[in-house]
Amino acid sequence: MDKKKILVIHGPNLNMLGQREVGHYGAETIDDINRRIAEKATAEGLIVDFFQSNSEGRIVDRIQSAIGEFDGLIINPAAYTHTSVAIRDAVLLLDIPVVEIHLSNIDKREAFRHRSLIADVVSGRISGFGGKGYLLAIDAVADALTNADRK
Numbered sequence: 001m002d003k004k005k006i007l008v009i010h011g012p013n014l015n016m017l018g019q020r021e022v023g024h025y026g027a028e029t030i031d032d033i034n035r036r037i038a039e040k041a042t043a044e045g046l047i048v049d050f051f052q053s054n055s056e057g058r059i060v061d062r063i064q065s066a067i068g069e070f071d072g073l074i075i076n077p078a079a080y081t082h083t084s085v086a087i088r089d090a091v092l093l094l095d096i097p098v099v100e101i102h103l104s105n106i107d108k109r110e111a112f113r114h115r116s117l118i119a120d121v122v123s124g125r126i127s128g129f130g131g132k133g134y135l136l137a138i139d140a141v142a143d144a145l146t147n148a149d150r151k
């Protein structure tokens with residue numbers, strides 16, 4: 001059987017991890033996090049690809065181009081979580097497991113961060129566990145794909 005392919009999308013300002021509000025987001029850089037994700041994915045027998053953009057339109061384009069190419073999506077839309085109908089609509093185009101992830105616990109922060117425009121169109125959300133959350137997300141997608149195969 002072909003290996004399943006997972007796409008990880010990092011939204012705006014996540015390229016600055018390690019230098020950015022370390023109290024909220026931790027000291028790991030995006031490369032550190034991606035390395036850990038890649039190790040975990042390989043151990044699970046999955047192929048993983050990464051995309052980061054500070055631009056809403058480029059994120060929409062990447063989600064659209066994932067159709068038919070990827071079996072699962074892990075997405076941290078960062079600030080666009082709270083504002084982007086366009087990213088929500090793009091996620092709705094997908095028929096694969098989608099995990100919403102945040103490094104910080106968005107429900108413990110400012111009120112404007114409590115609202116996620118994708119929360120009700122994803123498989124589930126992981127929030128508040130820093131970089132480790134991405135590893136939990138890989139597990140969640142791997143389980144969802146295994147269970148889908150059993151159907």
Ligand code: DQA
Pocket residue numbers: 012013014076077078079080081101102103104105106113
């Ligand atoms: C974030 C939370 C968002 O509110 C914020 O705008 C980010 C990162 C997180 O990972 O905790 O940029 O998505």
